[in-house]
Amino acid sequence: MNKTNINYRNNLLLFFIAFFLFTLSSPPLFLDPDVAWHIAAGDYITKSKSIPFYDPWSYVGLEQQWYNISWLWDILCSFLNQLVGFHGLSIVLTVFLSLICTYCYQSLVSRKYPISHDAIMISLALTSLLFIEIGCLRPQLISCIMITFFMNKLYNFYYLNDEKALNKLPFATLIWTNSHGGFLILYALLGVFMAIAVYEKNKVAIKKIIKISITCSLTTLINPTSYKIYIGSLRTLNSVVIDYINEWRPFFFGQSYSFSMLFLVLIMAGCAFHTHYTELRIKNSDWLIGLAFLIASLLSVRNFSNLAISGMPFIAGIVDRSLPTSKFTVKLKNAHKTLISILLIIVSVSIHAFLVITKDDKKIGLNRVPVELIQYTANNYPGSKIINNYNLGGYIILFGNGKIKHFIDGRAGTAFNERILNEFIDIINRKISVLETAVKHNVDGVIIHKMVFKQESEIQKKNWNIVYNSKKYYLLIKNK
Template identity: 25%
Template sequence: MSGVAIAHRRGDVVEALCWTLAGAVLFLSFGYTEMMGSDLWWHLAGGREILDQGSLWLRDTWSYTAAGERWRNHEWLSDLLFYGWQQAFGTASLVYWKWLVMLACYGGLQALLYRLSGSHPAALLLALLALAVAAPFIDMRPHLYSLLCTVVLLHLGLNRAPLWQFALLFLLWVNLHGGFIFGLLVLPLVLFPFDRPSWAALRRTVCYGLGCVAACLVNPDGVKVVLMPLTYALQADSPFRQIAEWLPPWLPGGIRSPLFFWLLPLLPAALLAYWLPPVRRQLSLPWWSLLLCLLTLAMALTSRRFIPLFGIGLAVFAAPVFGVGLHGLGGRRFLWLAAAVLVAGLLRLWPYPLASAPAYHYLTAEYTYPHRAVDVMLANDLRGRVFAYYNWGGYLHWRSDGDLAVYIDGRANTLYDDATYLNYVRILSGAPGWLGRVEGSGADFFLWPANRGDTAARIRAMLATGRWRVVHRGATAVLLARLRQEVPKPLAPGPDNVWRRVDRAGLDLAAGNAVAAAEMAAAILETVPYQRDACNVRGAALRRLGEEQAAREAMRACRRQFPSVYLR
């Protein structure tokens, strides 16, 4: 190889590295979506339970409505990885797991799009659009593995990789997340050469498909795991399909992706661009990626949780057209553009912390869980059946390992039947007879968010029966117990930790003692400067005291820790 060729290749490597670095920084800046990561807790508890029982075939020990039933945990490998990471690096460090998987996924997508477009700017732009539309759904859950596996699958398809590589991918995928079914649907699209169809290609596609299906059968529940997502997808009347994340994107409630509907016109625009004479002379319509895009669009319109897959599918379909359109911006002459993107990413990332503790606190809405109430229950050895808020079920599993058995939790249809979920929904909505349903469930305790609009009325109704009493009333949660339930008097206060002090500050503020609330919140912030509730209590207390300037300064200090929209 000549010196000129070597220099040219080195220049290409430098160019690729510059665009990859710019993409990584920009992608990371989209990794700060705040949401209540309620599933994370029971995934952690699931990993611990597998190791404690020494088995992948678990019977439920965490609820009182499905106790002893077979829990078909098709994400068992994810649970072990979660728990192993948590044990090795700490709970807060799970934000690094999220960012690593996210960067691997969208960095891999950027590389894939470059192969399809031949343009670094086009690859980065489309990968960025795919991530921007998906960002509201990027939380600490195993579904991130499905996004990553989808990108890996597309790479294998372009490489015309041997069967064993596809089979290995599906062997891992089926034990990480139920999205492997989507992978099986996409597999024929990436294998079959639509531009050069032949019987030999069809036979190869069928053989590869059967091999990957066989790999998917290697899981603790065999064919049942393969059939379960299909059955669920075809049961349009399943009440679990009414959980907010499964609703179509135009219905209210649940996670919203503001860019989704704005991005839809890009599909017909890209399709029309393939028929423009300047483009047709260079490209033929990639049927496989068009079908991938249409499949993911249909899925996204059925359920908003599939919007991230549509973002990937749309980017892949549009990549060749964007490559033609942005071809003039490629090459080492335009490395200044990569530098500009890098600067933009750094500016976007600048307000956010890379430290795990504050990032974890906000990205999982750690402050919304009943830490203090559970501390009190465990300190006083309160055990039994707890009718708890749905999103808190996994947290109780993590903290009590079944000593506080719940009515229902986020494991949903992998364990619970339709009747159990529908009964919970009627209680949640306050439908007539809700209290009778709580008591008919056999619950010994009732654990409910203190800040829900209907909580005060619920407490009054339960106390009016003469069969319940308030055991703990905090700023985050209210705990009631049946009168028949033995409760120590007085209650042990539990550990003197940050949650206890946050609870005290919130109660002082609610009682009108703004001075005490402001002092307690300030003391908390000296040790945990990012604590959201302490920030809000301090700001509210100072405003009540007429110290508006001090309140604004306090909130600015908190937003420097994390610029959350929930700091008010």
């Protein structure tokens, strides 16, 4: 049988296996509050037919330009939400994660490294495990796809002499730049191949990489904010709030089972490699990129998704040298692959259909969000200014339908200046209480966690009425 058909069947089977596993285990749609504001931003852009340069929702949003780097992703989320709803979006998330895993697998297999299939599947399993824990419908998914795409095309150019591969990078850059601030990673990927070309004195490759680097750099300027997109991206990376957001913190063992397991496997395999072998069976580019993202992941756990994607060849190469040779291999016939694929898709679709019919919230995750409280506030106190928890901001934007003017949300440095972010940090550090901040801002109400409310002074509490009591939060309205 044609080898292309075999690869196609393998990829299809892998996709359906991943789809089935993510159907059972992927995180709920609203695990991360940023998903909510991405949908709302897409709604706003679609209705107004323009991209806002200042925040239309927060009462402090006019103090800094809003660098909405992800506007293209936001429109996509809004369109899909209007088309298929929240349950449909949860299925879209499952499809996205499955496609990413399948694409990473195919990209690695296409390199034809002399490493065992067992090592490839172990690295893929570690990647899948990570996405089960942190895979959210956020524009980081675009970066995951683009990282794999860039690595694949640069590999084909440098090692397989496929000069046409570079022609696809500018268009990919255009999509990446208008979808996620992670587009800055393209400079790291180009830099690695440039360094290798310089080291190997490959003058032809040096010229072509310089040319495509300039082209991609100019392409990044094709966006609503032009050169300011770099300011917006850097605002994400260097604002004062970074140290207080979990996903930006340095790695420590045990904070996440998927991060810790990936790191542990690398340590064990690395020790075995160091003891018994002298070289990896992968190209220098994959070794350098994997090592770079491993270091970046230790500095900030947000980079673990990039490590899992870009570092798959690196992980597979190290694991391969520490695995014994497989004595018994399992080979499925094409008929078996087809049958398994059909069964997996039937079961997966049935599970999603059951969740939709029974209106089960498991894959959506709104049971942990005070949606009714937010809607009550919007309906009964429209136009009111509200002090809120950082993680509730995105939900207030989406479920408040723009009727509430909130304080802060997950856009952090891309939408809020340092003064506002420092006030938020002061609240976290208890330098100033939530209710004191509310008085300072002269707001109409406060959405406050019950545990935080208990810590507020009795004198401050007297100025507020509890008008709504949800499972975890109070809505306080100022006494007149």
